[in-house]
Amino acid sequence: MSDSNTTDFSNPSTFILLGIPGLEAAHTWLSIPFCAIYVIAILGNSIILFIVKKEPSLHGPLYYFLCILVVTDLVLLTSTPPKMLSIFWFNSREINVSACLTQMYFIHCCSMIESGIFVAMAFDHYVAICDPLRYSTILTNSVVAQIGLAVVLRGSMLTLCFPFIARRWPYCTTNIIPHLYCHLIAVEKLACADIRISSYYSLFVVLPVFGLDVFFITMSYTQILRAIFSLPTKDARFKTFGTCSSHFFVILAVYLPGLFSFLIHRFGYNVLLHFHILMANMSLLVPPMLNPIIYGVRAKEIWVRLLQFITHQGI
Known part of the structure; x- marks a missing residue:
């Protein structure tokens, strides 16, 4: 049989991102909410980082974790949405x-890293509510720095194997990825090799890490709720609950869509492909947009400092 009509993808120099297969005609319209989410997320996160940096009264453990x-x-947001928008607007695949x-x-x-920071913030709330007298001695600047460094190193090291493994796979049939970004599972499906190492690693290493994070967060909030309901007055309970x-809500906004997206990519064989992709993108883009909105609204200090800065600048 002639090889003239076949292409060797054993070492491709580029991949082709299709965008959202089946919804190509709607790419321009889909770019509007994607762009809006991107802009809101960039502005919101930048504002929080700026306010915390400029205001010395916000230089505390919780806000350090928030900055991370x-x-x-x-x-x-820098690594993913710009390419998505270039696909929508310029067909740059x-x-x-x-x-x-x-x-x-x-x-x-x-x-x-985001998951690890949620654990750190849950621990911060636990100490602040359940052991407030020792808060400043437990969460010192050095302890906060060590926790932050441990979270960053954990995320950096445990995920480092994914690109190295994917780089060694041969891609002998196609280099087309039916997605808006380089999703691990979508890239795995292109490989003409045994991908069980990557699949087992994600299932038995990465998932237990997220599982432990959820466990520690759940334990922290169980203790927090017990402490809240033991408070003597309704106003005190309501105020403390509002703080947490x-x-x-941010945790729910991150974990639930991410878990749902992971499950339908691994096991949702009968789910429409464009629904797969839309869910994966929403789980990726919505949390960075919601984080500054929710924290900015609930964190009175950030809101007050932002209003003061705008008033002072005469905006």
């Missing part, structure tokens, strides 16, 4: 293999 979360979201694998790495790395509610 904000920087993580900004890195994620080619992406260099190295850029694709780098994008894949930052997506998973940022997700794991923003963090709780």
Whole structure:
């Protein structure tokens, strides 16, 4: 049989991102909410980072953790949405293999760092509510720095294997990725090799890490709720619960769509492809948009400092 009509993809230099297969005609319209989410997320996270940096009264453990979360979201927003928008607007579908694998790495790395920061923030709330007299002695600046460094190193190291493994796979049939970004599972499906190592690693290493994070967050909030309901007055209970509610809603906004997207990509064989892709993108883009909105609304200090800055500048 002649090889004249076949193409060797064993070492491709580029991948082709199709966007959202089946919804190509709607790409221009879909770009509007995607662009709006991107702009809101960039502005919101940048404002929070600026306000916390400028206001000395916000230089505390919770806001240090919030800044790490904000920087993580900004890195994620820099690595993924610009390419999505270029596909929507300019039909720029080619992406260099190295850029694709780098994008894949930052997506998973940022997700794991974000999860670790949620654990740190839950611990902060636990100490503040359940052991307030020892708060300043437990969460010192050095302890906060160590926790932040541990979270960043954990996310960086545990996800480092994904691009290295994917780089070694042969791609012998096609280099077309039916997605808006370099999603790990979508890239895995292109490989003409045994991908069980990557699949087992994600299932038995990464998932337990997220599972432990959820467990520690659940345990922290169980203790927090017990402490809240033991408070003597209704006003005190309501005020304390309000302090933690923003963090709780952010956690739900991150974990539930992410878990749902992971499950339908792994096991949702009968789910429409464009629904797969839309869910994956929403789980990636919505949390960075919601984080500054929810924290900005619930964190009175950030809101007050922002209004003071706008008033002072005469905007």
